[in-house]
Amino acid sequence: MHNATIKSLAADLAARKFSSVELTRHLLSRIRALNPKYNCFITVDDAASLKQAQAADDLRAAGRAGPLTGIPIAQKDIFCAKGWLTTCGSKMLSSFISPYDAHVVEQLNGAGAVNIGKTNMDEFAMGSSSETSFYGPVRNPWNADNVPGGSSGGSAAAVVARLAPGAIGTDTGGSIRQPAALSGICGLKPTYGVVSRYGMIAFASSLDQGGPMARTAEDLAIMMNVMAGFDARDSTSLERAREDYTGEIGKAVKGLKIGLPKEFFAEGAEAGVTGAVAAAISAYRKLGCETVEVSLPSMKLAVPVYYVLAPAEASSNLARYDGVRYGHRAQDYADLTDMYKLTRAQGFGQEVKRRILIGTYVLSHGYYDAYYIQAQKVRRLVARDFAEAFRRCDVIMGPTSPTTAFRLGEKVDDPVKMYLNDIYTIPANLAGLPGMSVPCGFDGSGLPVGLQIVGNYFAEAKMLGIAHQYQQATDWHLRVPPGCEG
Amino acid sequence: MKWEVVIGLETHAQLSTKSKMFSGASTAFGAAPNTQACAVDIALPGVLPVANKAAVECAIRFGLAVGGADGLSRRSVFARKNYFYPDLPKGYQISQYELPIVKSGEIPIVSPTRGEIKIRLTRAHLEEDAGKSLHEGFHDFTGIDLNRAGTPLLEIVSEPDMCSADEAVSYARALHALVRWIDICDGNMQEGSFRCDANVSVRRPGEPLGTRREIKNLNSFRFLQQAIEFEAKWQIETLESGGKIEQATVLFDPDTGETRAMRSKEDAHDYRYFPDPDLLPLVISEEWIAKIAESVVAVGTPQVRKNEYIGSYGLSSQDAWQLVKSRETADYFDKVMARLGKHEAKLCANWMNGELASVLNRDSLDITQSRVSSAQLADLLARVRDGTLSNKMAKEVFDAVWAGEGDPDAIIEKRGLKQISDSGELEKFCDQVIAANAKQVEDYRAGKDKAFNSLVGQAMKLSKGKANPQQVSEILKRKLAS
Structure with a gap:
């Protein structure tokens, strides 16, 4: 059961080969066995998951099942889920039980999907290795000494370890695509505005976008059909006709x-990485595709621009964690200012503090024009580069990440090195374009490599179709990490 | 040497919308603490703001009323003003900074020293209110009530065009009348729906602007007046005694009538404004503006109505200004005019700005609560016009109507208050007076005008006040001339 795709599980559930309760029980027992090793999940709640599974089975019995009914989906712990501990990987929210559902969670619940657990992540999605979590690092199922990528590393590791057939993640600078690549699964960051951000804990609002993670492009498409859609509660949500992904x-x-x-x-x-990507592109040529060289001249500025804009927004977005209304509050303090200082000093980890400081600095009086305004201008140049490139091609391809999964601790003390791991993924966020990663091979150490596909605005369905053709011709996504075969 | 006082006002008008600026929670005043604060208002993780269309419409109405369509930004931007405070749930206030929705306009006022002048508006922008910190009733801690958090405000910023506390109050009153007139704010100052910050500085004539101090949160016209007067005097005294004014934010203490510094420029916040990435730029279409303009034309503005009264009724500027102090007052006046005829505009203005205004003030009522209806006032004035009532008698009837004794004609009938206009009867009174007051008659004929008034008074007395005084004086003049 656990090796099956969402598509085939849906077919089996429809054929009554097993029930959602049975499927959910099976995955919960796998999580119980393997999670201590990989630390993919922050919260697992058997009773809550099984209750949803039972409801899904009832829905099916009533003849009202859809493609995701009864399918267990892991949720990155950045999505607010009513009644669930929702921590965002932070001590700050280590006691926060959400009283409401994110739009995406509502959509999944509405479709009868089962929340199989809340996955581990870099604190407030700030990181590329899933090491900055208050709940400890996630380990890569291909090699437990290595990171799974981040920030949606818990979701990626859970999917490749066959603890869930699919998961939801968020991508601000590559946080879906990079862990998908480093863990050997598929992940899609949709066009900005396609998936509602309501209830998705904000990191950098103008860049954040939720998306699906699964082992096949087809499964991503099935998930997108449920996750995407206009939501009036998110002013940046796009009002468009429903699309079949x-x-x-x-x-x-x-x-x-x-x-x-x-x-x-x-x-x-x-x-x-370059070897595997070159081979994937050759495979596409064999499938009848043409290749053309294009240029994104502003790309060299993408990482610095991102590290101005994302921290700027984050410094403001994270101001609400002040110990006044919910979340962590320091025990002993002298006065109000002291309470703020201690609460935030204790509640946030190093990387989050670093970014709040950077963001506060670039928005400060006297620096705003030189950093923030300048970065916004370059951001437009990056978008223009893509527009220019898309006049000459249908999609863009390249590596998702410059490296395969690196060792735990290798980059965590060198932020610049860590930040450069997102060099290929950040441009799509800056431009608001859809991007995805598809498994395209392994390096000499047996670690997975991801092929990145970036499309024009709203080209998700096309990109998924393109990735699907490749997966029909290859079997990278069928490989199972050692110890996860079950 | 003389000093010039320079004043600019920043006014927060709470917009009369049902729901908040960026959430669906109710804006009703006075509910139990934290019962009107939804997930967005308390800034739970993951929530997002959505701009309230009704609040935007209010801002457009205001922009159209003060400057027409040219003063409205077709594209304005919401920005975050970042600072920490316990009653500011997000750690930032959503406001507008570089691109406000209203970019220009003016408010005409009557200055006691400079006559009719126009106060220019720098801008008006939309923003959300913060919650309230409650220090009373809690031992050792502070209560936070977030009911007010997210309430829509229009912050209206004037140029430093006022030069006295009187002018500042005139401006604040005119603005208060306007926002109520166009139905965007209930103007309730006790509840904080309309409050002013005053920027005050002083300088020698011809010199550049002096350093200003900002007096925060003045929620009555009286406090505004007192605070500015005290502050200006304090600044002048400080400078004259060789001191320097430091830029500061100050609070006014109504108990002592003094202002005192709250924070200096050194500890001023760096608010780190930047465009709110959760909200798209606010784009307003020409169609939308045109639609709202229709409704603004329908209700008019105090300025438009005032000009009408001067133009078509021949009222003085001062009379007209008083009649447009609220839309309800102007509507009342219009109703009286409709019933009485426009030739009596001056008579009606005198009564409304005099007798009626004073009893309303005495009983703390507004015009909609007047116990003399517009129809009753019109009927009363008709009796003045046709000579049935003298002014003095009319006041008596007015008081009786106010006391609930019935309509003017019924009261005139019941009290036998009809003025004597029968010339035969009046001639008799006059003859008697002339016969009995030989000395005064002589004085009058010798050119002492005062004597004449005494004769008229005697005749009125004889008639027990019912004689038409105008007729009496005409008859007396005629008789004494012969």
């Missing part, structure tokens, strides 16, 4: 023009 699954890719940005292939990526 599975619409281009099975469509041939012959004649497709793939743009290869020279900046993605210039230098910096490990040989194991």
